[in-house]
Amino acid sequence: MLKRLFIFLTLILVAAIFSDVALNYSEHSELSRLAQHYASEGPEELGAANLVTSVVVTYRGLDTLGEVTVLFISAAGVGLMLRRRKHPDTVVPARKPASELVETAARLLMPMVFVFGVYVFVNGHLTPGGGFQGGAIVASGVLLLLLAMPQAQLSHSLIGFTESLSGFSYVVVGVLGIVLAGGFLDNRILPLGSFGSLFSAGAIPIIYIFVGLKVGSELSAVVDRFRSDESKPEQ
């Protein structure tokens, strides 16, 4: 009873703070100075039409490297927590195959989902989207595959190879920025190209391709881990 009272009090106090925030909130009428710099100088400096991309990949590129690292660690943590038991002392029923409708639809949709994911991360500097979104789309395609074909085995060596190679190349591109341009993860190691075309914005599309591959393979590995061992046929 006392506990409930404390919970209630906590919520009331937090709500009081929040209502203060909400009541005294007034919409901004112009950008802050930093954002103004990003919006007015960014396109000419970096050549990316999508300003969010230029902030994520270049101005705050180090944060994104950290973010990719956090994602990697969480994927590794999930893999550690849900590692497959070796001893097959529990007899598990074989999983029911998916219906023909799901299987056929998955066959039809899979290539499109993958192509769309690649499109999203290749065009990250021009349109809404980018490496993380494209990677998530690719991983959802893998999820579709696993739903339609429960017995399918993902190639762990392929996933691991893609992930390590793209993570390594991301850092290499970042270090090249120190050598050839202004600093770590500077995108001006390549010519900026004509503004708004696919081959523009220097190294941003390349970085986003690596990020997309890395996120796609990591999330696929996470999704695969969350399949119970039951789906695995006993050897």
Next chain:
Amino acid sequence: MTGLPVSTYVLSCGLALILIGLWGLLTQKNIIRMIIGFSLVDTGIHMVMIAIGYVTGGTAPIIDSAVGIKDAAKRVVDPIPSALVLTAIVIGLGVTAVMLSYAVSIYREKKSLSIDECSESKW
């Protein structure tokens, strides 16, 4: 336009979501429900951040035929909170995945999803 500015609604909804999620975290016993509460808090924070980055009459910070390079600084919303939320969504996803894998491990160990079963480290 009459009434409150649009970002006030987004801000209030975000704050309400945070409260609901906090309530869920504090009162629920089922681990899965607690994780859902955490996700609600997460989403609420994203909405609050997006609302704070909104500029009156602003549009998406992408330069194309509609928003020229010259007037970009006057027409777009703040790109920094958007970039932050992009980061936060990915981190939230990673944290949720790790929490769910803990839930799976706890269920394997205790055959129950109730948080009351995990009393070893309770003081």
